[in-house]
Amino acid sequence: MEAGDIQGEMLNKTLVVSAPGKVILHGEHAVVHGKAALAVALNLRTFLRMSPRDDGKIFLQLPNIGVKLWWDLVQLQPLLDAFPADRTELKPPTPEQLARLKEFAGTADGPGEIHDVATVAFLYLYLSIAAKSGVLPSVELLVWSELPTGAGLGSSAAYSVCLAAALLSECSVVGYPLGEGQSLARWTEEELDVINKWAFQGEQVIHGNPSGVDNAVGTWGGALRYQSGKITPLKRVPTLRILLTNTKVPRSTKALVAGVREKLLKFPAIMEPVLISIDAISRECEGVLEAMADDSSQGHYSVLEELVDINQHHLDVIGVGHPALDRVCQATAALGLHSKLTGAGGGGCAITLLRPDTPPSVVETAVRDLSRCGFACWETDIGGPGVCAHALPSLKADVVKVLNGI
Ligand SMILES: Nc1ncnc2c1ncn2[C@@H]1O[C@H](COP(=O)(O)OP(=O)(O)O)[C@@H](O)[C@H]1O
Numbered sequence: 001m002e003a004g005d006i007q008g009e010m011l012n013k014t015l016v017v018s019a020p021g022k023v024i025l026h027g028e029h030a031v032v033h034g035k036a037a038l039a040v041a042l043n044l045r046t047f048l049r050m051s052p053r054d055d056g057k058i059f060l061q062l063p064n065i066g067v068k069l070w071w072d073l074v075q076l077q078p079l080l081d082a083f084p085a086d087r088t089e090l091k092p093p094t095p096e097q098l099a100r101l102k103e104f105a106g107t108a109d110g111p112g113e114i115h116d117v118a119t120v121a122f123l124y125l126y127l128s129i130a131a132k133s134g135v136l137p138s139v140e141l142l143v144w145s146e147l148p149t150g151a152g153l154g155s156s157a158a159y160s161v162c163l164a165a166a167l168l169s170e171c172s173v174v175g176y177p178l179g180e181g182q183s184l185a186r187w188t189e190e191e192l193d194v195i196n197k198w199a200f201q202g203e204q205v206i207h208g209n210p211s212g213v214d215n216a217v218g219t220w221g222g223a224l225r226y227q228s229g230k231i232t233p234l235k236r237v238p239t240l241r242i243l244l245t246n247t248k249v250p251r252s253t254k255a256l257v258a259g260v261r262e263k264l265l266k267f268p269a270i271m272e273p274v275l276i277s278i279d280a281i282s283r284e285c286e287g288v289l290e291a292m293a294d295d296s297s298q299g300h301y302s303v304l305e306e307l308v309d310i311n312q313h314h315l316d317v318i319g320v321g322h323p324a325l326d327r328v329c330q331a332t333a334a335l336g337l338h339s340k341l342t343g344a345g346g347g348g349c350a351i352t353l354l355r356p357d358t359p360p361s362v363v364e365t366a367v368r369d370l371s372r373c374g375f376a377c378w379e380t381d382i383g384g385p386g387v388c389a390h391a392l393p394s395l396k397a398d399v400v401k402v403l404n405g406i
């Protein structure tokens with residue numbers, strides 16, 4: 001083969017996938033304890049580019065968090081002992097597996113928790129899928145996101161969904177979806193189910209005890225109700241206008257989820273009713289959204305706004321509020337708008353519900369006031385598609401640049 005042919009062949013095998021972040025409208029934290037949550041895909045996505053190599057090496061680049069690592073396959077081979085190939089069903093990562101991967105990544109006692117967990121999640125998915133499929137591929141991966149990491153918009157799930165989709169395709173556990181001449185393609189429903197299950201494993205490495213709602217939205221997109229693993233697409237959701245505010249206060253989903261569990265164990269009779277009430281809010285909200293599809297009267301918005309206010313108080317009660325989130329609620333309330341945290345809380349992002357007729361001047365004032373607090377604030381589109389495969393040239397120029405390492 002000529003050098004040009006080889007390059008062409010390599011380019012043909014390059015796989016580009018993307019998955020969306022999410023906004024939880026209602027049900028964060030309660031969903032970890034078996035209650036319902038309503039979540040929608042966001043128009044901000046994580047992108048992954050994977051190309052095969054022929055030198056027995058694996059390269060991992062995560063520019064959002066400054067990770068650039070490579071390993072020889074022969075170094076990874078011994079780790080496969082910890083990943084039995086005969087697993088018929090997916091089991092949660094064991095503490096022994098995670099300890100071994102942390103030690104291997106050289107981060108067992110080191111600083112940089114963010115780097116550790118993203119690298120360990122990659123190694124976990126890579127080795128588990130390799131053990132199951134019998135293929136240990138030599139590849140280079142670059143994962144880059146438009147989403148802020150650790151801000152409540154599901155970046156960890158979008159990362160896990162992209163890794164699962166790419167690695168499962170490379171190891172032929174699912175098909176390679178993009179046909180000749182296509183710019184965008186999705187996997188079949190059955191394949192998406194497989195991708196979602198593996199992505200959940202990535203979330204387990206990053207979060208400890210995820211509910212699975214975030215990876216479900218990253219995989220399926222759109223708007224859905226999620227409860228105890230059951231995913232119900234919401235078919236008749238009206239176009240909602242949402243203002244997103246990132247307080248930029250860093251926080252860890254894993255720590256916040258663990259904090260809620262502790263409170264629940266300490267005060268079960270006090271906390272369980274709060275979770276039951278959050279569950280009722282999700283159900284009430286779903287009913288209102290459905291009713292709005294046929295009747296766009298303003299009364300529905302008043303109910304949605306009240307539900308936002310009540311849930312924000314509940315989230316404070318279970319210990320995931322933050323003074324910066326209070327500031328978002330106060331600044332928007334001064335303009336007659338209603339806000340709540342979204343995702344794990346403790347900082348991160350808040351959503352503010354806008355009405356179809358909220359005047360641009362009110363939105364502009366809200367953005368100005370929130371920016372003055374040092375927050376990033378923007379109106380967003382929701383309900384985008386789940387995980388997709390792309391032809392690289394069809395993506396936006398800025399994304400192509402990053403994925404090409406420029
Ligand atoms: N683009 C990315 N590159 C590398 N790691 C990522 C990326 N996006 C997310 N992660 C991983 O997910 C973690 C953030 O997850 P989490 O605390 O659940 O917050 P959220 O999911 O709300 O963004 C990061 O610390 C990192 O380990």
Ligand SMILES: C[C@@](O)(CCOP(=O)(O)O)CC(=O)O
Binds near residue numbers: 027151212344
């Ligand atoms: C708090 C929780 O409900 C959502 C966490 O979302 P995020 O990682 O903050 O984007 C946890 C979960 O559902 O696993």
Ligand SMILES: [Mg+2]
Binds near residue numbers: 154157
């Ligand atoms: Mg997360």
